[in-house]
Amino acid sequence: QVQLVQSGAEVKKPGASVNVSCKASGYTFTNYAINWVRQAPGQRLEWMGWINGGNGITRYSQNMQGRVTISRDTSASIAYMELSSLRSEDTAVYFCARTALVVKRGVLDVWGQGAMVTVSS
Amino acid sequence: EIVMTQSPATLSVSPGERATLSCRASQSVSSNLAWYQQKPGQAPRLLIYGASTRATGVPARFSGSGSETEFTLTISSLQSEDFAVYYCQQYNNWPPLTFGGGTKVEI
Numbered sequence: 001q002v003q004l005v006q007s008g009a010e011v012k013k014p015g016a017s018v019n020v021s022c023k024a025s026g027y028t029f030t031n032y033a034i035n036w037v038r039q040a041p042g043q044r045l046e047w048m049g050w051i052n053g054g055n056g057i058t059r060y061s062q063n064m065q066g067r068v069t070i071s072r073d074t075s076a077s078i079a080y081m082e083l084s085s086l087r088s089e090d091t092a093v094y095f096c097a098r099t100a101l102v103v104k105r106g107v108l109d110v111w112g113q114g115a116m117v118t119v120s121s
Numbered sequence: 122e123i124v125m126t127q128s129p130a131t132l133s134v135s136p137g138e139r140a141t142l143s144c145r146a147s148q149s150v151s152s153n154l155a156w157y158q159q160k161p162g163q164a165p166r167l168l169i170y171g172a173s174t175r176a177t178g179v180p181a182r183f184s185g186s187g188s189e190t191e192f193t194l195t196i197s198s199l200q201s202e203d204f205a206v207y208y209c210q211q212y213n214n215w216p217p218l219t220f221g222g223g224t225k226v227e228i
Contacts, residue, residue: 047219108155
């Protein structure tokens with residue numbers, strides 16, 4: 001079945017970087033894009049960026065202020081999200097989610113289980 | 122950036138009752154509107170896209186309507202498993218994708 005499996009929880013100190021992975025299975029990775037969405041405690045979902053699984057083109061939220069980098073390894077069907085210069089406000093659950101490249105582009109039809117990132121000194 | 126606003130923040134209903142959730146966009150998103158259900162400790166689950174098309178496996182008691190700036194998610198007869206938080210999301214004008222603040226449906 002189609003699924004996205006993410007790496008585990010992380011605890012980081014302020015100023016550090018975190019890397020979260022998202023392994024896809026059950027579909028052709030290069031035919032879809034992977035989005036990254038985060039959810040701080042008690043807050044709404046916040047879109048961070050996406051990567052086209054086929055050509056590797058990325059788009060990012062301006063709110064991330066250049067701190068986020070999304071990449072992929074097509075041979076392993078894995079997408080990565082790196083967030084740098086961490087601060088306490090980055091404490092959140094980070095989700096990856098699939099979207100089609102053409103029809104229903106922007107509809108997040110499959111989600112990973114989420115990865116909790118805690119930023120604390 | 123398109124701002125999505127949901128109301129009410131919390132909806133208290135009894136099992137078997139009808140629930141009506143609202144979502145408003147700050148500018149027209151045509152019919153490019155999705156609804157998601159999220160239960161505690163879980164990832165969101167796609168319910169509706171295209172404002173009114175149910176995703177695969179979603180029960181018929183869930184229905185979506187609306188266009189442009191006003192949208193509604195209706196749950197015709199609430200089941201115990203439907204108590205959750207519901208989010209709307211626009212995908213008409215992005216990046217960024219934007220979500221509403223959510224409506225918590227509680228007993």
